[in-house]
Amino acid sequence: MTTVAPDTGVGPLLRGWREQRRLSQLELALRAGSSARHISFVETGRSRPSEEMVLRLAEELDVPVRDRNALLLAAGYAPRFARTPLDDPAMDALRAGVEQLLRGYEPYPALVVDGTYTVVAANRGIAMLLDGLPEHLLTPPLNAMRLTLHPEGLAPRIRNLPEWRGHLLAQMERQIALVRSKELRELYDEVAAYPYAAAPAGAGREAAAGGAGGDGDDARDGAPYAYFALPLRIEHDGRVLSFVSSISTFNTPMDVTVAELAIETLLPADPATVKYLQSLTP
Structure with missing residues (x-):
């Protein structure tokens, strides 16, 4: 809007x-x-x-x-760009391609959001991270920013919440500067006002401790990894998993719906996270 x-x-x-x-x-x-x-x-x-x-x-x-x-x-001209719903038959090839991409990325988390961070598709890696969240946050339509920053969402599990929260809010600010969206501005005001506190020091075990296929040597809290990007460090089942985020969009889109889609993939940021996630794959 x-x-x-x-x-x-x-x-x-x-x-x-x-x-x-x-x-x-x-x-x-x-x-x-x-x-x-x-x-x-x-x-x-x-x-x-x-x-x-x-x-x-x-x-x-x-x-x-x-x-x-x-x-x-x-200017008095007809609109040039259509806005085709994702469930339209014309989008069958797009949906199939995106779903194949998400499945192929498993067991690592990946999701697709629209221009206001509404989740339109996600894989089982994302479902794993969302396990245990309250029903009111998991009722469609899901919103990635609310899921992440809400005090009953993922926020209490994020070990570096102040840094990750700052990254997400800055990302939204950059998007607001590029587009004139009242809905996006309202979402920003909402999530920026959520109360938050950093996870207590020492909470959670290393990512591979007790996990099948992990040796527990590499993912201790505070391990001196030379991360190549700001990691998302999040607790899951008593372990601390580390990810870096990558966001992809479609080149030269000719449809409003497609132009506003973004595919976010969470890349494991340390060997122990890789081992643990791969241990979950049948």
Whole structure:
């Protein structure tokens, strides 16, 4: 959901996106192969941009696909990008491919979220991490940010909660800066207000202790791993598992729904986590 008013002219909308991206009229004109005079005329309503120019400016301003439709409508043109529901038969190939990817990543956790972090698909690795959470958090539609940061969710299990919480809130802030989503802003305000406390020092055993296939030597709390990215360190069944997160999106999406999907995979960050997760695989 965007905050763009339907009766707003295309000029003020483009000016807003340009200012948000901190570009001058001259910089935008050079990128779009136009002139600063023409950009000025468009923004003040003295000139109506062609459909091609609207799309070119939107591309240079990195306007989200959903909002490119709003720009086209404001300029008097038909929307260019469809918004196809994920359960539409036209999405069969996409759904099958994503489901195959999630299954293939098991036993490691992976999930797919939309633009407001609603979970649209997840694998058994994610189900393992969510085991034991209260029913009210697991009632669809699930929201990844609520599941992670809610005081009754995963938050009490996260050993480095202050750092991981800060990472997630900063991620949301960057997304809010890129898109104009009232729903995303409301979600941010909600989860940022959740009370939280870091997990007590010494809680949980090393990741492989007592786990089949693990020797318990590598994943002790506070082990001197040279992590290559901020890890998510989370307790599961008395063990501390370590993951780093990777997020993938679709290149050059032509559909609003697809443009807003993100696939997050949790990569084991130490050998003991690998051994423990692999021990769970039949």
